[in-house]
Amino acid sequence: MEAVDYSTEAWAGIRNGYAAGRLGHAYVIVGSPRGNGRTFAESILKLLFCMEEEKPCHRCAGCRLVDSHKHADILWVEPQSKSRQILADEVRALIQRMAQTAFAGGWKAGVVLSADCMNPSSENTLLKTLEEPPSKSLLLLVTDSPQSLLPTILSRCQKIVLPAAGKPSEEAGWREALMGILHELPPSSGLDAARLAGRFKGLFDTVKAVLAEEVETEMGRMAGEMDEEKLKKVVEARTNARLKEVQSDVFRVMADWHRDVLLLASRVEPGHLLFASDSAVLIGQAARHTQASALQAVEIVEGMARRQERNIPDQHIFDEAFRQLVRNG
Numbered sequence: 419m420e421a422v423d424y425s426t427e428a429w430a431g432i433r434n435g436y437a438a439g440r441l442g443h444a445y446v447i448v449g450s451p452r453g454n455g456r457t458f459a460e461s462i463l464k465l466l467f468c469m470e471e472e473k474p475c476h477r478c479a480g481c482r483l484v485d486s487h488k489h490a491d492i493l494w495v496e497p498q499s500k501s502r503q504i505l506a507d508e509v510r511a512l513i514q515r516m517a518q519t520a521f522a523g524g525w526k527a528g529v530v531l532s533a534d535c536m537n538p539s540s541e542n543t544l545l546k547t548l549e550e551p552p553s554k555s556l557l558l559l560v561t562d563s564p565q566s567l568l569p570t571i572l573s574r575c576q577k578i579v580l581p582a583a584g585k586p587s588e589e590a591g592w593r594e595a596l597m598g599i600l601h602e603l604p605p606s607s608g609l610d611a612a613r614l615a616g617r618f619k620g621l622f623d624t625v626k627a628v629l630a631e632e633v634e635t636e637m638g639r640m641a642g643e644m645d646e647e648k649l650k651k652v653v654e655a656r657t658n659a660r661l662k663e664v665q666s667d668v669f670r671v672m673a674d675w676h677r678d679v680l681l682l683a684s685r686v687e688p689g690h691l692l693f694a695s696d697s698a699v700l701i702g703q704a705a706r707h708t709q710a711s712a713l714q715a716v717e718i719v720e721g722m723a724r725r726q727e728r729n730i731p732d733q734h735i736f737d738e739a740f741r742q743l744v745r746n747g
C-alpha cells in the first residue's frame with residue numbers, strides 16, 4: 419500500500435482543521451477505495467485515535483487498530499463481494515453505532531469504502547445522519563466516482579480530491595519492484611537466478627491480484643444479473659488481457675535496462691544512458707560483462723517477450739531467462 423503524501427494540500431487542510439478543532443462531520447474522499455483513498459481515510463482516523471503527541475505516529479496501539487480496521491470506535495462498510503452493493507441495513511448499523519457513546523470516550527467514526535456502491539435506499543438512510551450528525555462523529559465516504567452519489571449527499575459533505583494515483587496496475591507498484599530486481603542483475607549463480615526469477619514471478623502475481631479486483635469491480639457495476647460461472651470467466655479473460663499489457667511494459671523496461679548495460683560494455687559515454695540516474699549500478703553491471711555477453715543479455719530479454727506471446731508458461735520463461743543471464747564474479 420502506498421503512503422499518504424503528507425505534503426499535499428488535502429492533508430494540510432485536514433491536519434489544520436483538526437488542530438483548530440474545526441474538523442468537518444463528513445467528508446467525501448475522491449480517490450481509489452483500495453489505494454490512495456483508503457490510505458487517506460486511515461490517516462485522518464489516526465489523527466483522531468493516535469495516542470502520541472505527534473499525530474499520526476503510525477506505531478501506537480491506536481494507529482495500529484486503525485490500520486487493521488479493528489478499532490472499536492470505527493465502523494467500516496464496503497460493498498458485499500457478490501452483489502457489489504452497499505445495503506441499507508449496513509448503513510443503518512453504521513449510523514446506529516455512530517450515535518452511541520464511543521467505547522474509548524472520544525471520537526466515533528464511520529467509513530464507507532466504494533461509497534458509490536450504495537443503492538438509493540442506502541443513500542437515503544445515510545442522508546438522515548448527515549442532516550443531524552452526532553457530536554464528535556466523523557463520516558468518511560471514499561469513492562473514485564463521486565458523480566454517482568446523490569447531489570444531496572455531496573452538498574452535505576466536504577470534498578477532498580486526491581491527486582490522481584495513476585492506473586491501478588501502476589498502483590501495484592510494479593515499477594519499483596522491477597527496479598529492485600534489475601539492480602541485482604546479473605545473477606551470480608544458478609541459485610541466485612532462481613531467487614530472482616521467483617521475485618519476478620511474484621511481481622506479476624501482485625499485479626494480477628490488483629487487476630482482478632479492478633475488473634471485478636467494473637463487472638459488478640455493469641452486469642449484476644450475469645450468472646456466477648460466466649462472470650468468473652469474463653473476469654479471468656479481462657484480467658489476463660490487462661496483465662499482458664503490464665507484462666509487455668515490464669519486458670520493455672527490462673530490455674531498455676540491458677541496452678544501457680550493452681552501451682557501457684561497448685564503452686559509450688554514460689551521458690547517453692536511458693537510466694542515467696542509475697549509472698553507478700549500470701557501470702558495475704557492465705563491468706561483469708563483455709560486449710558479446712551484454713548483447714546476448716539483450717537478446718535473452720527480448721526473447722522473453724516473444725516466448726510469452728507463444729503462451730509458454732511464465733514460470734518456465736522466467737526460470738530459463740534468469741539462468742541464461744548468470745554472470746560469474
Ligand SMILES: [Zn+2]
Nearest residue numbers: 468475478481
Ligand atoms: Zn499513533
